[in-house]
Amino acid sequence: MSVNELTVQMAAVVGLAIVALLLAGWRKTARAQARPQRDLTAPARRVPYEVVEAVAAPYHRAGPVRRLWSATASTGLAVIIGAMIATITAFGLAFVVTTLTDLLKK
Structure with missing residues (x-):
């Protein structure tokens, strides 16, 4: 079998694979459809959420030793x-x- 015959056969296989992919996806819808509700008779329940406000601690920068250590560690x-x-x-x-080089010497 020559290289030309093998190339032609592989091109035919690729062409058949493309045709198979096109035929497999031909009838698929282009858009996703919305899922229907599970029970159409029951109304959706709205549960209230309690909002709790709390005072958060203010932001404090890391100390110079910790910043120096992180810079040293990341550099290392x-x-x-x-x-x-x-x-x-x-x-x-x-x-x-x-x-x-070994291949060129042969």
Whole structure:
């Protein structure tokens, strides 16, 4: 079987798949329909809610030690994650370059 024959067969399979998808969705409605109520005779019950007003504590900024600690921790995490991504990328590129160089030597 040649590459041309395989390409033609795969194009035919894709065409048949598209036709099958079109036929499967041909009779579906375009819009969602509203769900009917469960019991049309019973009226909807309205339950009142009690509103309670309470005084909330005012906003206080975090202290300087806590802000310094959060900045240090986020910087440390960024450095560690960046180093991990750089290491993985370097190993991947080294593998690709080594593999392609070996293929060129053959």
